[in-house]
Amino acid sequence: MPALALVVVSLSVQAQVPSTSPTYNANTRFEQLGPVLPTPNTFRTASGAPGRDYFQNRADYDIKAELDDATQRISGSETITYFNQSPDVLRYLWLQLDQNLYKPGSDGNASRTGGLDPQRGAAAGQLTAGQTLAAKDYGHKITSVRDKAGKPLRYTINQTMMRIDLPQPLAPGQSVVFSVDWNFNIVDVRTTRARGGYEYFPKDGNYLYEIAQWFPRMAAYDDVNGWQNKQFLGQGEFTLIFGNYRVALTVPGDHIVAATGELQNPQQVLTAAQQKRLSQAKTGKNPTLIVTQAEAEAAEKRGAGSTAKKTWIYQASNVRDFAFASSRKFIWDAMQPEVEGKRVWAMSYYPKEANPLWGQYSTRLVAHTLQSYSRRTFAYPYPVAISVHGPVGGMEYPMISFNGARPEPDGTYPESTKNFLIGVVIHEVGHNYFPMIVNSDERQWSWMDEGLNTFLEGLACLEWDPDFPAEGISPQSIVPYMRTDPTAQVPIMSSSDNIMAFGPNAYSKPATGLNILRETVMGRDLFDYAFKEYARRWAFKTPTPADFFRTMEDASGVDLDWFWKGWFYGVEPVDQDLVEVKWFQLNSQNPEVVKAQARAEAERRANTISKQRDAATRNQTVVAQDSTMRDFYNSYDPYAVTDADRKQYNDYLSTLMPEERTLLESKQHFYTLTVKNRGGLVMPVIVRMEFEDGTDSTARFPAEIWRFNDQQLQKVIATDKKVVQWTLDPYYEIADIDTENNSFPRKAEPSRLQLFKQQQRQVRPQNPMQQQQRQSGASPATQGSGRN
Structure with a gap:
């Protein structure tokens, strides 16, 4: 069977095809993770599911604590019932004392680095951080550790961890009851940037408390680490276990308390009117105010003069932690949206300084988050989800989260503040799913909760507003980080405390990776x-990470080991370069076509500048003026079609099979693309073709296209129409760090040049709401919520 001939009809080269090394990494990139992952066992299977011997220990807490508003201090006692559900005998127990991070000599403080810049100056807190912490003697003060019978237990405090030595080993299946009494001074969030503490409002002389990491908590014991007793250095968060909580919180009598779990004694702590509003909120389509702004302002004015106290009792089942917030400044609203067929409380607590923004958005965002996340994971199992506004910019605990975003004093706000509120509430409420329920080890793997949650946050934000700038999952948004020097990066698969560039590494890069998996891979x-x-x-x-990697492959049937290797275990970027495109068409061998093309090409090549200028004297040449100087070749046309040409063509056609005749008559265009992998990280190859008739089409090739050569590839693409422009990654799907080499022919894009004007006035821009009000002469926005 004769082969159809190809002829190069056009060739445009704008870059030399680079020579490639004979040694490729393709096999390494596409081989399985294999020994990199832990060996499957009866605790954790090769499919990524829990094994038949999977276990986790449990701790139940009965806590009584009092908040001293005059001294900003908490004192408490707790009784812990610890259940050893492991196959191991435990001779001691480990507890976390997270407040000890704020002791001046803690490893977390002592290991912080940084210098002073004389050009920029220094904040007072930067110069006096150690003295500030030492002045109030922060940290947990353990005053008693006793067994169930009241006998003292031996314990050892090692910075943020405390070991309790058991008088009798705790065998598998057994439980032990012991009690701990403690107290500590609450830190000022504004000066320490802590995950919990207080904010003081000098205008009205009141405090707002967001209290977390506040009681001695059981460390985790599991099949992966044994005891997870790594010190708390401030960056790697918390590894905790599930249990049941009953917590009695004694606070000033005019405080409103929000906490993990359900309020057990509303009759003792709420007014009759507030109880009625709470009941009405169950059926309201919109958030109902339980504590109004007027009531909160009245409490503010009374201040801390009264010595009256109230005890709020909360109960929570099967949670891994407990947090609360308390203030006389709180406005409180609530509603009960339907989440996967069940009514769930969505609530917000905030001071007047947060209005009108919080009254309009917060509780609605809580409800939206529960509905969005539940569709993508599992039905929200808890009875309530709470958003609290205070000094903590964003932090999560079971059923309760602390969130920032405060309007300007006049009630206006820039769009960035509104967008931050939307993002932070969705993010922190979303943490109820990861890691509060899918209980990953935050001390070791920050990305397993922050990255997964940031991904879901992005989807939920777009479900809230399709125009929302969900940059946390946009591949283009991670490009600046991927461009940074590899020495300034660490793999996503790095221990939490060792991560540089924590935000991009633990949040955006894993979230973007998941988005790339979902949309492209x-x-x-x-x-x-x-x-x-x-x-x-x-x-x-x-x-663990292996459980996630294995489950994603097990449930989808897609081999993703190449992706985990590149995106999670490495720091190489994506940079695909379309270095060359060659254009071919089948040579029909039809003399009518072939000779016409040859004639046109000859005429094109003959049309030189000299020929054009000599045209005026053409008739003055010897051959033109003397006919005896002409012979056969002066009238011979090499491009004329002869009978012999036609016979040869017909003989050729008679040798073709029917499918070859069809292909020959299709007049298809064939292109060979040469793509260089300059970044190292392999990704699918996506190429857009723009045709000469103004239409376009996109071809997609899986990442496995690189499996035999991870440095350079060639790919043949056939089209019915002529392509005039080629573009790699046209929809910005793969986080390519250099889009200037993605086009062929190359496209020149101008850089923006701005005229420099000396001595420009530096004016702080107004937010658009303020501008609109001043232009219209309207009075500043009120600080009320706009609801009754």
């Missing part, structure tokens, strides 16, 4: 099914 259906299966498998359990 796996497709939405396969990804969504596998992600939901991971959440379902590991709800109320403690997964």
Whole structure:
């Protein structure tokens, strides 16, 4: 069977094809993770699911604590019932004393680095940080550790960890009861940037407390680490276990308390009117004010003069932690949206300084988050979700979160503040799913909660507003980080306390990676099914990265080891370069076509500048003026079609098979693309073709296209129409760090040049709401919520 001939009809080269090394990394990139992951066992299976011997220990807490508003101090006592559900005998127990981070000599403080810049100056807190912490003697003060019978237990405090030595070993299946009494001074969030503490409002002389990491908490013991007793250095968050809580919080009598769990004694702490509003909120379509702004302002004015106290009792089942907020400044609103067929409380607590923004948005955002996340994971299992406004910019605990975003004093706000509120509430409420329920080890793997949650946050933000700038999952948004020097990066798979550039590494890069998997590598259906299966498998359990990687592949049937290797275990960027495109068409061998093309090409090549200028004297040449100087060749036309040409063509056609005749008559265009992998990280190859008739089409090739050569590839693409422009990654899907080499022919893009004007006035820009009000002469926005 004769082969169809190809002829190069056009060739445009704008870059030399680079020579490639004979040694490729393709096999390494596409081989399985293998020994990099832990060996499957009876605790954790090769499929990524919990094994038949999977276990987790449990701790139940009965806590009584009092908040002293005059001294900003908490004192408390707790009784812990600890259940050893492991196969191991435990001779001691480890507890976390997180407040000890704020002791001046803690490893977390002593290991912080940084210098002073004389050009920029220094904040007072930067110069006096150690003295500030030492002045009030921060940290947990343990005053008693006793067994169930009241006998003292021996204990040892090692900075943020405390070991209790058991008088009798705790065998598998047994439990032990012991009590701890403690107290500590609450830190000022504004000066320490802590995850919990207080804010003082000098205008009205009141405090707002957001209290977390406040009681001695059991450390985790599992099949992966044994005791997870790594010191708390401030960056790696918390590794905790599930249990049941009953917490009695004694606070000033005019304080409103929000906490993990359900309020057990509303009749003792709420007025009759507030109880009635709470009941009405169950059926309201919009958030109902439980504590109004007028009531909160009245409490503010009374201040801390009264010595009256109230005890708020909260109860929570199967949670890994407990946090609360308390202030006389709180406005409180609530509603009960339906989440996967069940009514759940969505609530917000905030001071008047947060209005009108919080009254309009916060509780609605809580409800939206529960509905969005539940669709993608599992139905929200808890009875309530709370958003509290205070000094903590964003922090999460079971059923309660602390969030920032405060309007200007006149009640206006820039769009960035509104967007921050939307993002932070969705993010922190979303943490109820990761890691409060899918209980990953935050001390070791920050990305397993922050990255997964940032990904879901981005989807929920876009479900809230399709125009929301969900940059946390946009591939283009991670490009500046991916461009940074590799020495300034660490892999996502780095221990939490060792991460440089914490935000991009633990939040944006893993979130963007998941978005790339969903949109480009796996497709939405396969990804969504596998992600939901991971959440379902590991709800109320403690997964590791291997469990996530394995489940995503097990439930989707997609081999993703190349992706985990590149995106999670490495720091190489994506940089695909379309270095060359060659254009071919089948040579029909039809003399009518072939000779016409040859004639046109000859005429094109003959049309030189000299020929054009000599045209005026053409008739003055010897051959033109003397006919005896002409012969056969002066009238011969080499491009004329002869009978012999036609016979040869017909003979050729008679040798072709029917499918070859069809292909020959299709007049298709064939292009060979040469793509260089300059960044190192392999990704699918996506190429957009713009045709000469103004239409376009996109071709997609999986990442496995690089599996035999991870440095350079060639790919043949056939089209019915002529392509005039080629573009790699046209929809910015793969976080390519250099888009200037993605086009062929190359496109020149101008850089923006701005005229420099000396001595420009530096004016702080107004937010658009303020500008509009001043232009219209309207009075400043009120600080009320706009609701009754």
